[in-house]
Amino acid sequence: MTSRRGSYFIKTWGCQMNVQDEQKMASLLEEEGYIPATSAGQADVILLNTCSVREKSEEKLFDFLGRLKHLKTTSPRTIIGVTGCVAQQEGEAVIRRASHVDLVMGPRRIGRLPDLLTQARARSATSRPGAVDTDLNDLSAIFWDGGRGVRSGAMAYLTIMEGCNMGCTFCIVPRTRGREVHRPMAKIVEEARRRVNQGILELELLGQTVNAYRDGRKAFHHLLEAVATIPGLKRLRFTSSHPAFFTANTASVMAAHETICPHLHLPVQSGSNAVLKAMRRGHHIVDYFRRIDDLRRRIPGVAISTDIIVGFPGETEQDFQATLDLLEQARFSQIYAFKYSPRPGTTAATTFADDVPDSQKKRRLARIFALQEEISLEENQQLVGRSLPVLLAGSSRKDASVASGRTPCNRVVNVHGARLEEDMGRIIMTRITAAHRHSLSAEPAV
Numbered sequence: 001m002t003s004r005r006g007s008y009f010i011k012t013w014g015c016q017m018n019v020q021d022e023q024k025m026a027s028l029l030e031e032e033g034y035i036p037a038t039s040a041g042q043a044d045v046i047l048l049n050t051c052s053v054r055e056k057s058e059e060k061l062f063d064f065l066g067r068l069k070h071l072k073t074t075s076p077r078t079i080i081g082v083t084g085c086v087a088q089q090e091g092e093a094v095i096r097r098a099s100h101v102d103l104v105m106g107p108r109r110i111g112r113l114p115d116l117l118t119q120a121r122a123r124s125a126t127s128r129p130g131a132v133d134t135d136l137n138d139l140s141a142i143f144w145d146g147g148r149g150v151r152s153g154a155m156a157y158l159t160i161m162e163g164c165n166m167g168c169t170f171c172i173v174p175r176t177r178g179r180e181v182h183r184p185m186a187k188i189v190e191e192a193r194r195r196v197n198q199g200i201l202e203l204e205l206l207g208q209t210v211n212a213y214r215d216g217r218k219a220f221h222h223l224l225e226a227v228a229t230i231p232g233l234k235r236l237r238f239t240s241s242h243p244a245f246f247t248a249n250t251a252s253v254m255a256a257h258e259t260i261c262p263h264l265h266l267p268v269q270s271g272s273n274a275v276l277k278a279m280r281r282g283h284h285i286v287d288y289f290r291r292i293d294d295l296r297r298r299i300p301g302v303a304i305s306t307d308i309i310v311g312f313p314g315e316t317e318q319d320f321q322a323t324l325d326l327l328e329q330a331r332f333s334q335i336y337a338f339k340y341s342p343r344p345g346t347t348a349a350t351t352f353a354d355d356v357p358d359s360q361k362k363r364r365l366a367r368i369f370a371l372q373e374e375i376s377l378e379e380n381q382q383l384v385g386r387s388l389p390v391l392l393a394g395s396s397r398k399d400a401s402v403a404s405g406r407t408p409c410n411r412v413v414n415v416h417g418a419r420l421e422e423d424m425g426r427i428i429m430t431r432i433t434a435a436h437r438h439s440l441s442a443e444p445a446v
């Protein structure tokens, strides 16, 4: 198939917000007549949608750009753009380091992508250098809600806020995404209704600190309840929550509506109050436990997942032990753990020495993973023999012939014997047959 406009390829790194941005960009381009290409080498427009939270993702960007240099030489009409958080943070520096880049665009400029590409083509045709557009004050299109917005099959993301007003010392997000902007509640509910009418079964509300959401006198739990009661919606999730904003009202709404999945992702980052203070997280361990204990009282069996950083500046063996103790006590269903790496432009990078040796960070990370794997396995074993509904969304990573999906508590289930095509995008009842460290096995329940 050919198109008047040409074809596009988007490579995305990072969080759900970036995945959602990719979908917005794809929808905008398709509305303009572009068609998707199967690889970068086949595309007329290549967009690298970046993440700057970890050093590795930035390295991956420049590796990828290095590989595209030859392509730009042999096919100079190909437009190469860098979008997302690295684009916002580095701006001109991306073009200085990779002069074959035609466009550097910040996340808040997504609505202008088609125009910016037209300008990039004109520059490229006359061999002019690439341009940068990273205006953080442009709020016109950040909540653009057209297009597909579909994550996969019957699941969709819905952005309710952008940016972050917190000042965690390790985090670059407030600089790359700007201060919080909250979308009007009526617009969110309207879009949610439209997605459900289009056949979406599961919606996930997105925001950097999603539960800090406000619209006038309405708080996050009001929005949650309004979306949860939309007829036809089967599952509602939200991410990422901040412990400081997780209220009893939100816990109460979660407990009251079956549509809201019994899963909470609540990043804690460390088990040590001293480290949390240096991170300026705005919460203590005792508050964290008060909140998750309350939620567990209200929703027995609720799954709680978290984020952990090891090797933050000044983290002692005692601090690290406090994180291991936290894991033992909290019994998370899943964790996302990382070694600290100083990100340029963050308070931690400019204020603290990165004084935990890399070998120590690696050792701590390995201990964290080993402990969590034991816990996850024990928690998963308790589900063997249970009947659980699974929304099928793809195939198993290890065996493409086996359908895979998630339970309401967000556990990955590989369903042996499910019909790959007919059952895809549907919620089917399964019987859990085996537990593993990162997933469950099941068969369709009869």
Ligand code: SF4
Pocket: 164, 165, 166, 167, 168, 171, 172, 173, 174, 208, 209, 242
């Ligand atoms: S709450 Fe902290 S870690 Fe999360 S996005 Fe904001 S600054 Fe970053």
